[in-house]
Amino acid sequence: MRMIEILDAGELRRARRSGALVADILATLRDRCTVGTNLLDVDRWAKAMIIDAGAQSCYVDYAPSFGRGPFGHYICTSVNDAVLHGRPHDQVLADGDLVSLDLAVSLDGIAADSAVSFLVGDTRPAESVALIETTRRALAAGIAAAGPGVRLGDVSHAIGTVLSGAGYPVNTEFGGHGIGSTMHQEPHVPNLGRPGRGYRLRPGLLLALEPWVMTDTDELVTAEDGWTLRSATGCRTAHSEHTIAITEDGAEVLTLAPR
Incomplete structure (x- = not known):
């Protein structure tokens, strides 16, 4: 296992700024995603906001080994049956589309990572609403379980209990991760786990928790672009993510959307 990074007080202050930037950009992009929005425009908007903030894209x-060459874009845009690493392309959003935006940015040497799923337009299929809400509840459960001295398996178990309890299969190949001076670090945080097992969380540790599910399968397939991961059955998917900091008395969410 690679070394797990623990941030000091100064680095944590920088992490808060990174988290606030990611949250602000995601909230702005979500508001701009309407019927007729092109995914390439979403990518261009993300690029402009990252550069204007003096930050750097992590994408x-x-x-990595599982992608086909450099990602080459500034945000992941996953639609309907796409759930992770959605590469922006020439696609226009339609009424009822389920969109997941995943953004990781580094500011002053510290990265933050967050994702949000939502429906576009006025059509709100009940199954899609339930899918999104379940990932949000699972994320909240994982955050509530995190704190100093807690085992990593307790966090994974809290997330997985919500996902499995709602009847969704859970894929553990991709999940949450440590984050800090780089986007992806140890430890890996699966979305299913056994309580009382694994690494003991310490103050100063940053984690990106990211429950994601597919309606009726836990199997992924890679799209022709070599990056976008889709459900093997073509079913809909959803993804929620926050970066949190383990503190002396709990966990602080760094990527909360501005009110």
């Missing part, structure tokens, strides 16, 4: 040059 443009991101080239």
